Amino acid sequence: MIAQSELPLFPRGASSFAGGVDSLFLYLLAVSAFFAGLIFLVILYSFVKYRRRQKMEIGVPIHGNMKLEAAWIAIPSFFALVMFGWGASIYINMRRAPQDTLDIYVVAKQWMWKLQQPDGRREINELHIPAGRNIRLIMASEDVIHDFFVPAFRVKQDVVPGRYTTMWFRATRPGRYRFFCSQYCGTNHAAMGGWVTVMEPAEYQAWLSGSAGEPDTAAAGAKLFQQLACISCHTGLSTGRGPVLNGLFGSKVQLADGRALVVDEAYIRQCILDPKVNIPSGYQPIMPAFQGLVTEEQILDLIAYIKSLPAPGGTAPGAALPEGPRKGAP
């Protein structure tokens, strides 16, 4: 989407979705052009051929034709079903992220985007990603509904306050591409955009390693863990009043009401904001709700800290390793 000198008619495509979406779009365009052309031709033909020649003449009294009615119910229905099926398969693919994604945390607020690399490096209204790698965005909003839209990737997803929404894509072509907020969010909605920079993987690694001195989100989370007095119950010992958090991320927890859930970002977020919803088996519902006391960014710091805690018997899963089981897209 870099400024082009000639008249742009079709957007550049730079993701693994772009080709499929464009093919489907062209199919829709072809079917539409065929039917519209047919209708316009018949109208124009009739308009000229059957124009009124004498002031008082009437038309031929034709009342209808069942075969024609059946045909123009059945034929468009067939084309419509193809459109539905094709569109549905692309959509399902867009909604089901693969397992090996590079996870980027995104926080939207009026009127800026904060994007965080797996190693904690943060950017504002800029996103650097490697080409050829599956990228998953885990997105939260601090205030109203926003929407992350990259035209060149043909993807968009609303960012809804009160929950995480996710989207995924794989950029195929290095370059700089605009992203927009496409859900109206107030005064500076139009200014709430930026650039996605797609880099060759090696280039991306070099860019990442140049990020010394960036804030360590897990460390920030550890500090919050002290400040919010989480540590007084989550002591890290099985004798504490709260569950041990070491190695928790990605594991399966048994809840008091019989459900079993895999611990992911959305689970931890809900446990912080509204702990009464998911009470782990064997614990009392004594944790206070932190709704309104922590920002979405602070929650991400806490998640990074919890992810960084070493598992009881082994090494830390590490915030930099993005592989985590997930419950599927919300």
Next chain:
Amino acid sequence: MSSQAASPASTPPPLNYLNAHYGIRSWLLTTDHKRIALLYLASVTFFFILGGTFAGLIRIHLLTPRGYLVTPETYNKLFTMHGIVMIFFFLIPSIPAVLGNFLIPMMIGAKDLAFPKLNLLSWYIYNLGALFALFAIINGGVDTGWTFYTPFSSLYSNTSVAPAAIGIFITGFTSILTGLNFVVTIHTMRAPGMTWFRLPIFVWAHYATSVIFILGTPVIAITLLLVALERLFHFGFFNPALGGDPILFQHLFWFYSHPAVYIMILPAMGVVSEIIPTLSRKPLFGYPFVAAASMAIAVIGFFVWAHHMFVAGQSPYSALVFSLLSYMVAIPSAVKVFNWVATLYKGSISYDTPMLYALGFIGLFVVGGLTGLFLACLGVDVHVHDTYFVIAHFHYIMVGGAVMAYMGGLHFWWPKITGRMYPESVARVAAVILFVGFNLTFFPQFILGYLGMPRRYHNYPPEFQVFNVMSTAGASILAVGYILPMIYFIWSMRYGAVAPRNPWPGTGLEWQTPSPPPTENFEKTPVVTWEPYDFYNRPDLGLTGPEPPSPPGSGPALSPAGDD
């Protein structure tokens, strides 16, 4: 409006609904459905001009990528108020409350609607709601978009959201009461012989519209009330911090607002279904299919709302269901188009202005409808959702469809409403200007949308400028197309040729009363013995057929119909 200028040329009945009473009280306290229709005409025309002015300012502002005309705050208020005014105060009432009010009793052979006082009350309720909306505009405006998405509308906006929401809430009762009035009237007050399948399609379309009015409007009323309550008293319906769900609002809002699109387009389809057979002098092709399609659209239209939420984070399975249902609702619309086109075949097609509008309607509705298939298509919608593609699509339906049909209907029934003909040649030119201006305004927006320009942007990247300039140029042509009819309609009320009772001629009952009609429509209750749009067996219309028409011997005695 009381331009009952002396017209000695013809022999109109001494009294008609316009000159039966004089004075402002006779208008403000009237229970005559025809006078109430004219009251609505005045109200909705005012709001059309207001909404059109907002649109003009938006288009001027978007001439340059940086947008120098107004501040971002003002721009957001402009598009919000353009939407609120045009949808709730112009498009929804336009055809039903003006043409429907005027014509439905006459088309079914009744003296008035079933509840004439309720009809007048509806107009006052409309104006009460309109006052709240005007207050919201004068009090600094609203910046939420006409969609009022939460939690922006309920918590974050610092503008007059509550007055606007209350205004829409109040005006909703106009829709409910008018729908109720139409349904009862159509069920109970049809003239002898006016069976359901002899009803003009215009009446079927309004019956379907009325069902949506009655079932859908309470939902938007409640939803906006919830927004106002959350805003004023901090109830936690939609605010996640209070345990609410912002997506719940979208479900409730679109449960009404998608059917509301059919409220706007179904009456327009009814108008076109009158103009095309009458000005082709042929029976409407596939009458029962066209009638049934209206009802199918009204019913299925209630089950497609979540196609506005494919990227809102809903379950992919529910997205699949709503995509499929959206394709289903497209089929009845396609059936209507094919039947209209087939009606033209071997007709005696007039080039009179209403026909130009009707054909323009089909062309634009086809484009609007087909691009709806793109938006119903899940994989493509993700890309074009909330872009100018959507703006172009719904303006093709709402302006290209509903407003073109409204204009066509006004021309078609103007002789009946005022007793005067509009000037034909100027009107044809205006219709062509409107069509050209419309396409130049909105077609470039499809391209902008696929290129990725999001909606509701007060400035935009420079590569989008070419299409924005085209669109603004088109809007200026479009404005000429609207201003011309306003001038010559007013002109014709005094200087237009005196209209005969049946100028086209048409087969419906509304053409059998004098132009303009007397207060109670008919001298005596008509008896219907003919099929709709049957020119072939109607020697009373004075037309000549391909063969000599067989004498039915039953058509009511009429004065010979003149053409033009």
